[in-house]
Amino acid sequence: MNAPAKLDDAYEDLSPLIGDVTDDHVEAFWRDGVVHIPGFVKPELCEEVIKHFMAWSGMRWKEWPSDPAEQKAFVAAVEGAFNKPKRTFGIRQEDPWMFNYVAQRKFGEAAARLLKVPSVKILSETLHVKQPASSGLSKPLVWHQDFPSLPIDRAEAVQFWCALVDVTPDMGPMTHLKGSHRSMPGGMVAELGEDARELYPELFKEYKPTKIVPLSQGTAVFHHGLTWHCSGINKTDRVRWAMSSYRISTRCRYTGQANYNTDGLGLTPREFLDHPNFPTVYP
Numbered sequence: 001m002n003a004p005a006k007l008d009d010a011y012e013d014l015s016p017l018i019g020d021v022t023d024d025h026v027e028a029f030w031r032d033g034v035v036h037i038p039g040f041v042k043p044e045l046c047e048e049v050i051k052h053f054m055a056w057s058g059m060r061w062k063e064w065p066s067d068p069a070e071q072k073a074f075v076a077a078v079e080g081a082f083n084k085p086k087r088t089f090g091i092r093q094e095d096p097w098m099f100n101y102v103a104q105r106k107f108g109e110a111a112a113r114l115l116k117v118p119s120v121k122i123l124s125e126t127l128h129v130k131q132p133a134s135s136g137l138s139k140p141l142v143w144h145q146d147f148p149s150l151p152i153d154r155a156e157a158v159q160f161w162c163a164l165v166d167v168t169p170d171m172g173p174m175t176h177l178k179g180s181h182r183s184m185p186g187g188m189v190a191e192l193g194e195d196a197r198e199l200y201p202e203l204f205k206e207y208k209p210t211k212i213v214p215l216s217q218g219t220a221v222f223h224h225g226l227t228w229h230c231s232g233i234n235k236t237d238r239v240r241w242a243m244s245s246y247r248i249s250t251r252c253r254y255t256g257q258a259n260y261n262t263d264g265l266g267l268t269p270r271e272f273l274d275h276p277n278f279p280t281v282y283p
């Protein structure tokens, strides 16, 4: 299945199921580099997103099964999903429903307001499912910024992370270094297995981690591309379903940096991301 060539080919408006960004959210975003917006995506839309991720990834269980044979099959399905050519990235390139979801104008508007830019494109999306610790598959994600791994030349980029189910503090939600969007790009430390706490101890003196709080289904966590963040393991027996997607200012230019969302599409370094996969979604 190919994604629609143009946004307006098959656009379905989901705006009644999506919330708004207020002036207070914008202020918090620029103060802290991160803002939480509870109830941003309605539960029925979260459930639909999970269904599409399950169909795409081949994960047949929404929850960790109790039967040992099913647990084995569950682990195999998760490993299969992680070994797909694009791993857990870029679902919209194969699922037109997900293309339409990610391309929602209201998400674009939220990003434009938060970034304070006139127009916004979609860049990427990622499944952030964290398996229960008892499956042996749950892994922490070490401190990192996203911007160094994004194939764009300027940090006009915001991540929209959505809790697709209720996420309790012991399910490994993210914590952020408050205000750290003002720090320099620190490299692809997570991908390289480097420890930011050893490399940049001053960062952890200057900026303190946000408190880990419960996130109800549909809570949006927006963080700036330069904000440092990490997440722990899922210590519960429930599956932590979450999704992130990146939106960028249309004036960002492609750099050629390797990335599952942009590789192999014939994009030209130093040019705009001029390709049907990256439509302008706002205004």
Ligand SMILES: O=C(O)CCC(=O)C(=O)O
Residues within 6 Å of the ligand: 126, 128, 141, 146, 172, 173, 174, 229, 230, 231, 232, 242, 244
């Ligand atoms: O979902 C998570 O726990 C972490 C997500 C994250 O760190 C990222 O998207 O960069």
